[in-house]
Amino acid sequence: MFDFTSVDLLDAFTRELRLCKLRDGEHVVVLSEPGSRGDYVAAAFGAAKSLGAHVISATVPGGSPAPMPSTHTGAGPGLVSVLNDRTAQDLLKSADLVVDLTREGFIHAPVQQEILAAGTRIIFVCDAPDVLIRNLPDAGDKVRVLDGVSLLRTGSVMRVTSAAGTDLTVQLTDSHPEFQCGFADDPGRWDHWPSTMVLCWPEISDGQIVLAEGDILLPFKEYVRTPVTLEVSGGHIDKVSGGAEAEILNTFFDDSQDQWARSLSHMGWGLMRTADWFATAMYGKDDLMGMDARAFAGNFLWSTGPHPHLQRESYAHLDIAMRGCTVGVDGVEVVTGGRLAQG
Ligand SMILES: [Fe+2]
Structure with missing residues (x-):
């Protein structure tokens, strides 16, 4: 349901994607897992679309290779479903920008380096809405x-x-x-x-x-x-x-x-x-x-x-x-x- 919070999130994600220099005609993949926030997926999707990008929302199965709970730890081990799936990796490599809304991200997963090496830029987002909005970056x-x-x-x-x-x-x-x-x-x-x-x-x-x-x-x-x-x-x-x-x-x-x-x-x-x-x-x-x-x-x-x-x-x-x-x-x-x- 579209509500007042969604308005704030759409505005914040739009400003964020502008800072990521998202341009008309670029390709965006919004990556999520079942435990990701649905309102973030919608806001990222809407923001990318409003900036004229081609956008795909890709939801992959959850499940981490790390022996600890995926409670937004920052360990960044990635998701097994992506680490073991060449098709998912190829989709991410083919994007100009990936909005990574998974619970832990991929920062410590070697596959992320391969995706970046393809020229893809990745923005990882998982903190609470007002934390994102209060800390919106400045150029x-x-x-x-x-x-x-x-x-x-x-x-x-x-x-x-x-x-x-x-x-x-x-x-x-x-x-x-x-x-x-x-x-x-x-x-x-x-x-x-x-x-x-x-x-x-x-x-x-x-x-x-x-x-x-x-x-x-x-x-x-x-x-x-x-x-x-x-x-x-x-x-x-x-x-x-x-x-x-x-x-x-x-x-x-x-x-x-x-x-x-x-x-x-x-x-x-x-x-x-x-x-x-x-x-x-x-x-x-x-x-x-x-x-x-x-x-x-x-x-x-x-x-x-x-x-x-x-x-x-x-x-x-x-x-x-x-x-x-x-x-x-x-x-x-x-x-x-x-x-x-x-x-
Ligand atoms: Fe760290």
């Missing part, structure tokens, strides 16, 4: 994240400190800096709406990370209540100590039986000024992936598990979002005490 967001990428590309060391006791030194050589800006406008580009962040994939980091009260553990979507100290050497977490959350992290690492569970993965900082740190507390866990936490302006976001540039395949992926850190690249502060140096 200028890409300029801001690209500045961060160049800093990382030319830098050699990133240092992260905090009043809580974090002091981490990260080697940036060959760390493959990347960004997310909330829209996919270049051929072969994947992005996530909403997001505005700079990240890299270092191999070696040393020191300690101290999680403070109020930091956010993802995909659990839980706040840290008691400080946690993680001792890191050579990009590996040697020891986790503290209270209840330290226990949870240790248990997660052990239960995963994954050789890369305690290895650091991507890390960087958020630039999304419209993000709300309390979204994690205010929504049901199935309503959010948690991009407000992941991309929050001035956060330090780091993660564990998979590392595509070191050929580490792993489903044991945690993203941990921290407030109050100072992040510097070769002495140039990009985040000072949890605030973006450039406002």
